[in-house]
Amino acid sequence: MISYLEIALAAVVSTSRVLALIGASIATGWLLGYIAIRSRVFENLYTSLIGVFESVPVFSFFPVVLVFFVEGIGGYFGAELAADFLVFTAVVWNIWIGIYQAFKTGISGLSSPRTSWSSLPLCGTYGSAYTKPSRRSRGIWRRSPRM
DSSP: OOOHHHHHHHHHHHHHHHHHHHHHHHHHHHHHHHHHHHOHHHHHHHHHHHHHHHHSOGGGGHHHHHHHHHHHTOHHHHHHHHHHHHHHHHHHHHHHHHHHHHHHHTOTTOSSSSEEGGGSTTOOSOTTOEEOOOHHHHHHHHHSOOO
């Protein structure tokens, strides 16, 4: 019989895995979004692939992923990795396109049209790099009311 402690521990471990996978999605999204706004070729490929993968439901390739991980890696560990992969792919496309669009539009709500990367959240020490918002977002910034 499973005790309440084992159930609580399993819930904590599962929640931790999901949060770690969401963190990995955000970290890779920052990297790929930055590369996409710097390279036109990568941007076209990146947005095309995200559009395709975002439209495919996770359940449609669940059997293939399960067979690949369970047969390739084997047993319980393969099934756990398959679950992690499916959770990652369920959240990653929306996070990646959101981060890309935020970078592309200059991240609305900034105080000036030319802002240091170091002032952005989760940005570390990119003090010498600058981003310049698109012409449309600069127009929105100019027309926004000041307090």
